[in-house]
Amino acid sequence: MSPGATMERVYLDLKARVLAGEFAPGARLDPLLLSRSLSASATPVRDALNRLSGERLVESWHQEGFRQPQLAEGDISDLYIWAGSLLSLALKGRTPMPESPDGLIELATHDRYSEGIDRLFRTIAIGSSHRELRYAIVNVIERTAAIRETEAAVDERAAHALAAMSEDYRFGRWSSLRNKITQFHRRRVAFASRVAARVRPRSQPLR
Incomplete structure (x- = not known):
């Protein structure tokens, strides 16, 4: 599978999990840990998380990584x-x-x-x-x-x-x-x- 196809697959799979509420509010989303369940390296996972952050489906914090939004x-x-x-x-x-x-x-x-x-x-x-x-x-x-x-x-x-x-x-x-x-x-x-x-x-x- 080409790098571009892998990135798109990881993005779609991770997005589906986020939308389904698989991660608890406030849960940290570690690219390395997620890469194992997504059968990909940490790089496309990190790219997918950045893309989801741009869509405001996950939150990104400087030097603290990514996490599931915790809505008040x-x-x-x-x-x-x-x-x-x-x-x-x-x-x-x-x-x-x-x-x-x-x-x-x-x-x-x-x-x-x-x-x-x-x-x-x-x-x-x-x-x-x-x-x-x-x-x-x-x-x-x-x-x-x-x-x-x-x-x-x-x-x-x-x-x-x-x-x-x-x-x-x-x-x-x-x-x-x-x-x-x-x-x-x-x-x-x-x-x-x-x-x-x-x-x-x-x-x-x-x-």
Whole structure:
């Protein structure tokens, strides 16, 4: 395998592990240790970590290496507000579609809440003609991936809200969907402290 192909494989494998929440919040990501499980030398692993740091999926500290982000309540709230703003902007100006019995846009169904959120928000991003907006939405989707299941665990209405948003998208009810997305993320902010408490390492005291 060529060096370029190895670097891309390591990047994609490591990114998948980060998005899946395999590493505990605040955990140190050592290139040498990771290289063993990724079947690669430390160099492509370090390059992948630098790339993920640029995407803000991992944190990089001068002379301290890399670590999994440890999100506090304020960080989580900011991400929710940012996600809601971007998604609302992506839907702005879309012309409502006439309803039909079967719907105009089918979204794949998912058993897991996190997968459903990912699918819906990525579909909204793809529908935007603004390239930078698409990139920004995908980035915030990835940065919140590890906390999505926790959302459903602390808020019993989360899955219902997802279903309602998906239904609006299916029938092209853009104005209604924008309103639901705004309300959805406001509720996410209200639950941010509970999400933060759940994802905090058990050894870390409350502050």
